Amino acid sequence: MPSFWLRLTYGTMETVVAFVLVALGGLIISEAVHLGWGWGEQGPQPGFFPFTLAIIMTIAALGVLLKSWTTPDRQPFFEVQQEVVDLLKVGIPIFAAIVLLRWGGLYITSGLYLAFFMAWYGKFRWYEAIAGGIALPAVLWLVLRHGFNIAMPMSVFYRSGILPF
Amino acid sequence: MESLDLLMTGLEALLTPSRIGFMMLGVILGLLVGVLPGVGGTTGVAILLPVTVFLEPISALVMLAGIYWGSMYGGVITSILFAVPGNPWSVAVMFDGRPLAKQGKAQLAMSAAFVVSFVGALIASVLFTFFAVPFAELALSFGPPEMFAVLLIAFGTFIGMGGDAPGKAAIMIALGFLLSTVGLDVVTGAPRLTFGYIELLQGFHFVPITIGLFGIGEVLSNAAERYKVQIEEMTRAAKLGLHDVVESVRAVVRNWWLVISSAVLGFVTGILPGAGATPASFMAYGIAQKTSKHPEKFGKGAIEGVIAPEAANNAAGTGSILPMLVLGIPGSPTAAIMMAGVFMWGFIPGPRLFTEQPDFVWGFIASLYLSNVAALLICLTATPLLALMLRTPYAIMVPIIVVLCIVGSYAIQNSLLDVWLTLIFGVLGFILRRLNYPLAPLVVALVLGAPTEEALRQSLIMSDGSLAIFFQRPISMPIMLVALLLFILPLLQMIWRAVRARRTAEAAGK
Numbered sequence: 032m033p034s035f036w037l038r039l040t041y042g043t044m045e046t047v048v049a050f051v052l053v054a055l056g057g058l059i060i061s062e063a064v065h066l067g068w069g070w071g072e073q074g075p076q077p078g079f080f081p082f083t084l085a086i087i088m089t090i091a092a093l094g095v096l097l098k099s100w101t102t103p104d105r106q107p108f109f110e111v112q113q114e115v116v117d118l119l120k121v122g123i124p125i126f127a128a129i130v131l132l133r134w135g136g137l138y139i140t141s142g143l144y145l146a147f148f149m150a151w152y153g154k155f156r157w158y159e160a161i162a163g164g165i166a167l168p169a170v171l172w173l174v175l176r177h178g179f180n181i182a183m184p185m186s187v188f189y190r191s192g193i194l195p196f
Numbered sequence: 197m198e199s200l201d202l203l204m205t206g207l208e209a210l211l212t213p214s215r216i217g218f219m220m221l222g223v224i225l226g227l228l229v230g231v232l233p234g235v236g237g238t239t240g241v242a243i244l245l246p247v248t249v250f251l252e253p254i255s256a257l258v259m260l261a262g263i264y265w266g267s268m269y270g271g272v273i274t275s276i277l278f279a280v281p282g283n284p285w286s287v288a289v290m291f292d293g294r295p296l297a298k299q300g301k302a303q304l305a306m307s308a309a310f311v312v313s314f315v316g317a318l319i320a321s322v323l324f325t326f327f328a329v330p331f332a333e334l335a336l337s338f339g340p341p342e343m344f345a346v347l348l349i350a351f352g353t354f355i356g357m358g359g360d361a362p363g364k365a366a367i368m369i370a371l372g373f374l375l376s377t378v379g380l381d382v383v384t385g386a387p388r389l390t391f392g393y394i395e396l397l398q399g400f401h402f403v404p405i406t407i408g409l410f411g412i413g414e415v416l417s418n419a420a421e422r423y424k425v426q427i428e429e430m431t432r433a434a435k436l437g438l439h440d441v442v443e444s445v446r447a448v449v450r451n452w453w454l455v456i457s458s459a460v461l462g463f464v465t466g467i468l469p470g471a472g473a474t475p476a477s478f479m480a481y482g483i484a485q486k487t488s489k490h491p492e493k494f495g496k497g498a499i500e501g502v503i504a505p506e507a508a509n510n511a512a513g514t515g516s517i518l519p520m521l522v523l524g525i526p527g528s529p530t531a532a533i534m535m536a537g538v539f540m541w542g543f544i545p546g547p548r549l550f551t552e553q554p555d556f557v558w559g560f561i562a563s564l565y566l567s568n569v570a571a572l573l574i575c576l577t578a579t580p581l582l583a584l585m586l587r588t589p590y591a592i593m594v595p596i597i598v599v600l601c602i603v604g605s606y607a608i609q610n611s612l613l614d615v616w617l618t619l620i621f622g623v624l625g626f627i628l629r630r631l632n633y634p635l636a637p638l639v640v641a642l643v644l645g646a647p648t649e650e651a652l653r654q655s656l657i658m659s660d661g662s663l664a665i666f667f668q669r670p671i672s673m674p675i676m677l678v679a680l681l682l683f684i685l686p687l688l689q690m691i692w693r694a695v696r697a698r699r700t701a702e703a704a705g706k
Contacts (some may be wrong), residue, residue: 041630041631044627044630044631045631048627048628048631048633052367052371059374059389062389062391063389066381066386066388070661071661075652075653075656077381077383077388078388080373080377080649081374081377081388081389084370084373084374084377085370085374087366087370088366088367088370088374091363091364091366091367091370092367094363095363095364095367108630109420111423113423114420114421114423117419117420117422117423118416118419118420120419121415121416121419121594122416122419122623124595125412125415125598125619125622126619128595128598129602129615129616129619132602132612132615133612137599137602137603137606141595141599141602144595144598144599145592145595145596145599148591148594148595149591149592149595152591152594153589153590153591153592154591155591163592167595167596167599171599171603174228174232175603180243181239181243181607182610183603183606183607184606184612
């Protein structure tokens with residue numbers, strides 16, 4: 032697995048991104064034609080702007096695609112394995128936290144996330160991590176709920192009435 | 197001068213302990229609101245409006261206004277320190293403010309932003325005091341064609357931003373525009389580019405996207421680069437003390453013309469109904485880059501890139517209140533909410549307010565000056581503490597920033613979908629940044645895309661499909677010409693450079 036990441040070159044990434052953009056552009060153009068891409072009696076039809084913009088984007092993306100296909104940049108996208116490792120170590124907890132939001136609500140999730148990250152990534156001691164995991168939700172709670180009364184996602188415990196958050 | 201006398205009476209009315217107290221309270225609340233990402237000044241004013249029912253009118257108005265001004269200062273902080281824009285109008289300052297922070301100059305960037313915000317607001321306040329009526333009448337004669345022309349200028353100022361990869365910049369602008377068209381069509385009401393998904397009917401709000409591109413994208417980029425350099429080390433260079441404040445004042449004075457022109461631009465933009473601090477900040481940034489001697493430095497930590505948008509957005513915020521008070525036409529969403537407050541307290545905004553309630557109006561205008569002074573002092577003293585925040589250990593910083601991003605995205609429309617959008621654009625932002633796609637044009641196109649298209653189509657409805665309307669109206673015509681010039685100029689520059697290169701080559705050959 033790691034060697035795959037390290038063999039990824041800038042050229043490959045450029046090509047992939049440009050290809051996605053071209054595909055997206057094509058999709059939008061077909062949708063825009065649906066909506067009407069011409070100039071009606073009262074000015075542009077709804078599809079006019081998406082059409083022209085998608086044309087511009089697709090042509091430019093084709094240009095990038097062509098360039099990266101013919102003269103690919105062979106520099107590796109990730110220089111060392113440590114890059115990928117760090118990225119995943121930071122990115123996956125973020126992903127997990129957002130998935131958890133629906134059930135944990137903002138306050139519980141943020142507390143768990145901070146405590147976990149402090150202990151696991153930052154190598155803080157367990158009681159420091161717990162302290163952080165309580166402090167952050169407490170501050171958020173005071174400011175968002177009591178202070179400005181801004182609605183935030185609530186946990187399943189809240190919805191079933193067990194806990195106030 | 198009569199205006200000055202009236203200002204003095206206003207100041208007198210303001211200078212009671214309770215009114216000053218409420219003003220300060222408003223400023224502090226505004227700073228807090230501005231720091232919270234996603235919760236802009238508008239939300240803060242809206243939330244605290246009911247509280248003001250219990251206050252007497254002058255206190256209520258200066259408190260609400262204090263919240264608004266405070267939020268204009270506060271938004272700078274999260275933009276520069278964490279690359280998480282606290283408000284829509286704090287996005288532009290992030291482009292150069294964040295690189296400055298990474299170079300250890302966070303304090304300099306923040307001080308400069310605060311100082312120039314103050315100067316911009318001050319200039320706008322002076323214009324407000326003496327030219328209230330003529331400017332308000334100007335706002336009245338603005339219709340969709342004029343609006344479109346102004347927004348076209350905003351785009352024109354960004355055309356030169358392509359730098360070394362104009363093709364990629366074009367892709368980003370087109371993509372930003374396309375994102376702004378998703379949702380219900382403004383004129384026909386038909387859903388556009390939703391591909392049958394109900395969730396897409398509400399369209400893409402630019403705040404979650406921007407928070408994702410810059411906030412999460414920044415977090416991921418930092419994570420990937422940690423093996424190279426420890427971020428905490430870089431920020432140790434932030435010295436505490438007056439040094440940076442003095443340096444920032446010097447930077448502002450050096451660029452005095454930029455400050456004044458950005459402030460005037462911001463003020464005029466703010467007066468226009470519909471436009472506000474956000475387009476003003478982008479326009480000022482674009483013009484600053486175009487007229488700078490070192491345009492390539494923008495985006496990498498040019499102090500002009502911090503000065504221009506901050507002067508403009510504070511001036512615009514001040515200007516947007518003007519048509520509300522003078523004509524009863526709110527120049528921005530926040531002004532609209534404040535207008536609701538004015539009604540609530542028993543007054544009717546409009547020309548008669550000036551003559552019938554001079555204490556109220558001029559007390560408010562006096563508070564413009566005072567609350568800005570208060571905000572500036574509070575901010576400057578807090579800057580060292582804020583810069584200290586950058587020294588927090590990485591493992592604590594990252595979750596806090598991510599949580600701030602989540603809060604900011606969710607707060608906009610109470611939608612978990614927006615939070616996912618933030619994450620998706622965070623990953624995209626990381627990839628695009630690495631591949632040298634400029635992100636700023638995407639954001640500008642996204643923010644300004646919908647109002648521009650709306651203005652264009654409204655104008656065309658007015659003229660039954662003829663494009664000539666832009667050139668037939670006395671105000672929009674000169675603006676259109678300037679806009680078109682801004683578009684053509686880079687082209688001419690390229691041709692000129694090519695011709696000169698040819699000539700020097702020929703001369704060398706002889």
